[in-house]
Amino acid sequence: MLDFLHINELDNVAVALRPAAAGAVFEGTEALEPIPQGHKLALRDIPKGEPVIKYGLPIGHATEDIKKGSWVHTHNMATNLSGEVEYTYNPVKINQEKKEPRTFRGFRRHDGKAAVRNEIWIIPTVGCVNDVAKALVRDNQDLVTGSIDGLYTFTHPFGCSQTGHDHAQTRKLLASLTRHPNAGAVLVLSLGCENLTHEQFLEELGEYDPERVKFLTCQHVEDELAAGRELLKECAAFAGQFEREDIPVSELVVGMKCGGSDGLSGITANPTVGKFSDLLTGMGGTTILTEVPEMFGAESFLLNRCVTPEVFDKASHMLNGFKDYFISHHEVVYDNPSPGNKQGGITTLEDKSCGCVQKGGSAPIVDVIDYGEPVKNKGLNLLYGPGNDLVSATALTASGCHLILFTTGRGTPFGAPAPTMKIATNTALATKKSNWIDFNAGVVADGEKTIPEAADALMDQVIRVASGEKTCTERKGFREISIFKDGVVL
Numbered sequence: 001m002l003d004f005l006h007i008n009e010l011d012n013v014a015v016a017l018r019p020a021a022a023g024a025v026f027e028g029t030e031a032l033e034p035i036p037q038g039h040k041l042a043l044r045d046i047p048k049g050e051p052v053i054k055y056g057l058p059i060g061h062a063t064e065d066i067k068k069g070s071w072v073h074t075h076n077m078a079t080n081l082s083g084e085v086e087y088t089y090n091p092v093k094i095n096q097e098k099k100e101p102r103t104f105r106g107f108r109r110h111d112g113k114a115a116v117r118n119e120i121w122i123i124p125t126v127g128c129v130n131d132v133a134k135a136l137v138r139d140n141q142d143l144v145t146g147s148i149d150g151l152y153t154f155t156h157p158f159g160c161s162q163t164g165h166d167h168a169q170t171r172k173l174l175a176s177l178t179r180h181p182n183a184g185a186v187l188v189l190s191l192g193c194e195n196l197t198h199e200q201f202l203e204e205l206g207e208y209d210p211e212r213v214k215f216l217t218c219q220h221v222e223d224e225l226a227a228g229r230e231l232l233k234e235c236a237a238f239a240g241q242f243e244r245e246d247i248p249v250s251e252l253v254v255g256m257k258c259g260g261s262d263g264l265s266g267i268t269a270n271p272t273v274g275k276f277s278d279l280l281t282g283m284g285g286t287t288i289l290t291e292v293p294e295m296f297g298a299e300s301f302l303l304n305r306c307v308t309p310e311v312f313d314k315a316s317h318m319l320n321g322f323k324d325y326f327i328s329h330h331e332v333v334y335d336n337p338s339p340g341n342k343q344g345g346i347t348t349l350e351d352k353s354c355g356c357v358q359k360g361g362s363a364p365i366v367d368v369i370d371y372g373e374p375v376k377n378k379g380l381n382l383l384y385g386p387g388n389d390l391v392s393a394t395a396l397t398a399s400g401c402h403l404i405l406f407t408t409g410r411g412t413p414f415g416a417p418a419p420t421m422k423i424a425t426n427t428a429l430a431t432k433k434s435n436w437i438d439f440n441a442g443v444v445a446d447g448e449k450t451i452p453e454a455a456d457a458l459m460d461q462v463i464r465v466a467s468g469e470k471t472c473t474e475r476k477g478f479r480e481i482s483i484f485k486d487g488v489v490l
Helices: 127-140 162-177 196-205 224-239 269-282 309-328 337-342 350-358 389-399 427-432 453-466 472-476
Strands: 013-017 039-042 051-054 057-062 103-108 120-124 150-153 183-190 214-219 243-247 252-256 286-289 367-370 379-381 405-408 420-424
Touching: 013 051, 057 120, 057 350, 120 127, 120 162, 120 224, 120 472, 127 150, 127 183, 127 243, 162 183, 162 196, 162 389, 183 196, 183 224, 214 224, 214 379, 252 269, 252 350, 252 389, 269 286, 269 350, 269 379, 269 405, 269 420, 269 453, 286 350, 309 367, 389 405, 405 453, 420 427, 420 472
Parallel strands: 120 150, 120 183, 183 214, 252 286, 252 405, 286 379, 367 379, 405 420
Antiparallel strands: 013 039, 051 057, 103 243
């Protein structure tokens, strides 16, 4: 069993797969000091100012002379990132392997879309009715019968006292959730005096099935809880008619996200998800990768895989647009990773990004999706969104993801509206937090499975979850949303 991994032959560091004591030897290099799990070992002398290379790319530079065998981390290296970059399109030809299609047991909606859950959702248009929505969920669980998987609401503080772009994003996000196929029926709950008016919401929502989507304005009725129950009965009657049936996995849309990352994320869990993405898109399915700030420094892994110059332009605009967002708020683009990331072995944003984008596998990038917009093209897509776990997972759901694969080295209990599968980067986490973790990719570091073998096992589990098996977060009822906000609050 290896104690270190030399990821790329160009790398001048290796990564500790488990805690290594001083004196541990790897490829002729003796550790001069203890190297924590997920952290970096210098494989040769790295003079001050020279690049530290991992994944075959610079992830920063040495801030002092680093001796061969030293621990390489925040005390002796720093980022190379600054502001915008002028990207050049050098397309690479990708011969993606086609895979034999499989099926899952899902729901077929009246508009032809597939779903993996048959739930009733209550969507508040404004934070003022959050507690009404919660009461309606609490008091109407008796309506969850037959093929209905659950009754849920997704509360938030917005929908009023917002202007311009923020107001538009809230409106777009809530309308997108209302259209999500995992919701067999939806009750849109309003107050009546908020900025996000009923008329605005209808315009944003577009054409809808009035049997599936119901509306309640609390100021317009004497008893909103009684009126809400009557509408939820109608929702239950409509949703209850759907039953599971065989559906090709080519109709699955899977989001890919990481949070609480560590030094093994880019070695075990993220490459496993990346290989899964290649498998699913090879079967004609769809995957979505987001967390734009965690692509900074790793753009070369992505941009040249864009299928057309137009997609490349959208991707480069997305990247530089997000850098502008940082700069416009007088923030540096590299204010990342988090303290937990650093404790787990990630040193710079480039280090984090190069591990993060491993979730994108090697498939061609077919499109770039704006925040709150639905996915349109089968294959691997990029989505405009931040790295924040709740915000980006909500954005993935709003774009139509049936479920989300969430890799983590530190662990996290939250769940998005879509089933959220937690994938551990290391076996210690999977063992300690078995009530959080759905899949252990730490078996790759343990030498028990190769990445392709782990990806095959992950595909099997995704199909089981798509067919109705509950994730850890679903069993606990952990579901929430967070809406991307930029401007003022009135």
